[in-house]
Amino acid sequence: MGRGFRIGRIFGIDIRVDWSWLFIFALVTWNLSSVFSQSHSGWGPTLVWGLSLLAALLFFASVLGHELAHSLVAKSQGVPVRNITLFMFGGVSNIQHDPESAGGEFWMALVGPLTSLVLGAILLLIGGSAVGSIRGITNAAQIVAQLSPLTTLVIWLGSVNVTLGIFNLIPGFPLDGGRVLRSILWAASGDLRRATRWAAAVGQLIAWAMILAGIAMVFGLQIPYFGTGLVGGMWLAFIGWFLNNASTQSYQQLVVHDILEQTTVERIMRVDPPTVPVNSTVSELVHDHVMGTDDYGFPVLDLGRLAGIVTLDDVRRVARDKWDAVVVREIMTPANQLYTVDPGDDAADAFDKLTQNGIRQLPVVRGSELVGLLRRRDIVKWLQLHSEMFGRRRPSI
Ligand SMILES: [Zn+2]
Numbered sequence: 001m002g003r004g005f006r007i008g009r010i011f012g013i014d015i016r017v018d019w020s021w022l023f024i025f026a027l028v029t030w031n032l033s034s035v036f037s038q039s040h041s042g043w044g045p046t047l048v049w050g051l052s053l054l055a056a057l058l059f060f061a062s063v064l065g066h067e068l069a070h071s072l073v074a075k076s077q078g079v080p081v082r083n084i085t086l087f088m089f090g091g092v093s094n095i096q097h098d099p100e101s102a103g104g105e106f107w108m109a110l111v112g113p114l115t116s117l118v119l120g121a122i123l124l125l126i127g128g129s130a131v132g133s134i135r136g137i138t139n140a141a142q143i144v145a146q147l148s149p150l151t152t153l154v155i156w157l158g159s160v161n162v163t164l165g166i167f168n169l170i171p172g173f174p175l176d177g178g179r180v181l182r183s184i185l186w187a188a189s190g191d192l193r194r195a196t197r198w199a200a201a202v203g204q205l206i207a208w209a210m211i212l213a214g215i216a217m218v219f220g221l222q223i224p225y226f227g228t229g230l231v232g233g234m235w236l237a238f239i240g241w242f243l244n245n246a247s248t249q250s251y252q253q254l255v256v257h258d259i260l261e262q263t264t265v266e267r268i269m270r271v272d273p274p275t276v277p278v279n280s281t282v283s284e285l286v287h288d289h290v291m292g293t294d295d296y297g298f299p300v301l302d303l304g305r306l307a308g309i310v311t312l313d314d315v316r317r318v319a320r321d322k323w324d325a326v327v328v329r330e331i332m333t334p335a336n337q338l339y340t341v342d343p344g345d346d347a348a349d350a351f352d353k354l355t356q357n358g359i360r361q362l363p364v365v366r367g368s369e370l371v372g373l374l375r376r377r378d379i380v381k382w383l384q385l386h387s388e389m390f391g392r393r394r395p396s397i
Contacts, residue, residue: 004016004017004019060086063086065116066168070111079095106180106184109183112168113169115165117165130148131155172206173202175243178200178202178247181199182196193258203244206240207247217233218234265342268374269378273295274295277328278327279327281325282328306365308329308338335368338363339353343364343366360375
């Protein structure tokens with residue numbers, strides 16, 4: 001995450017575009033231009049490329065509409081939404097945590113595909129009425145050739161939205177359909193973890209079916225609806241591989257969360273971590289601290305209080321010949337810009353802070369007094385210990 005750029009803000013939600021999405025944008029535009037120029041020999045290149053570009057942009061707006069529907073229902077249930085990111089396989093709403101209830105999850109998941117299906121149906125009805133007004137031609141290719149640019153655009157966009165809705169209803173977790181399935185299993189069993197395990201297992205099953213079907217297509221087999229061929233087959237297998245990863249990861253995350261919820265930061269953190277005085281030079285930092293350990297970040301103290309954190313990346317930004325002149329205070333991240341945790345905090349919440357912000361360690365503070373350091377690897381070690389002791393599957397982060 002974080003590779004990409006922000007394009008705006010709607011309903012208080014940041015809209016971001018991942019770099020991989022630009023690739024899909026170009027692919028859709030290019031593919032459409034060849035489809036349009038083949039089906040409408042009378043259209044000039046300006047019309048073909050202009051319409052293809054417009055269609056790709058409206059496709060982007062459709063995916064955004066789908067994600068906004070998820071996000072708005074999430075917000076209406078009091079679940080915060082950090083941003084919506086559009087990437088290679090569509091969009092993702094970064095919703096802070098799962099809903100509290102099965103009913104909440106059900107509606108939050110269902111509203112996305114529902115939005116796509118309703119939008120698609122309306123567009124197809126509008127496009128269909130225009131097709132119906134063409135009289136005296138029965139040949140399908142001739143009818144398509146007669147369609148105006150606007151009708152062509154409306155019909156294409158309508159079918160894309162219907163496909164988007166149907167694909168997302170595939171009942172494999174973490175796709176929308178899998179979330180709907182999970183909410184039903186959750187309501188029936190009252191056990192969120194078991195419901196997630198089942199929905200993720202269905203997701204993996206579907207993912208493997210996609211991978212196998214994709215490979216079969218590469219070798220020339222005809223698969224109903226998907227057809228055959230190298231490009232289509234590889235694409236299907238690729239989506240299957242992506243879904244398989246997502247299913248496995250979502251389940252592991254839940255297991256990790258469950259284990260960490262049972263403990264506090266105080267029990268996992270490193271007590272008495274090596275600290276650096278705020279006025280040390282970079283040279284002292286390197287020789288007295290960095291070289292002696294394999295730590296990455298060091299809390300910086302000013303008269304016993306936490307003043308900030310200095311990391312190896314901060315050191316790397318200082319030229320070697322300036323190490324004796326620059327002091328730690330100048331290169332550290334100051335305390336007021338740091339995420340910190342309390343020793344009594346839930347370890348699961350601390351873990352979320354680490355992963356969501358992409359950081360490696362959290363200072364553990366009581367007031368402004370540093371009492372420890374919680375590193376990612378402390379959590380991994382604890383999880384490994386826990387899984388060895390209790391025979392659970394070893395989670396990977
Ligand atoms: Zn969705």
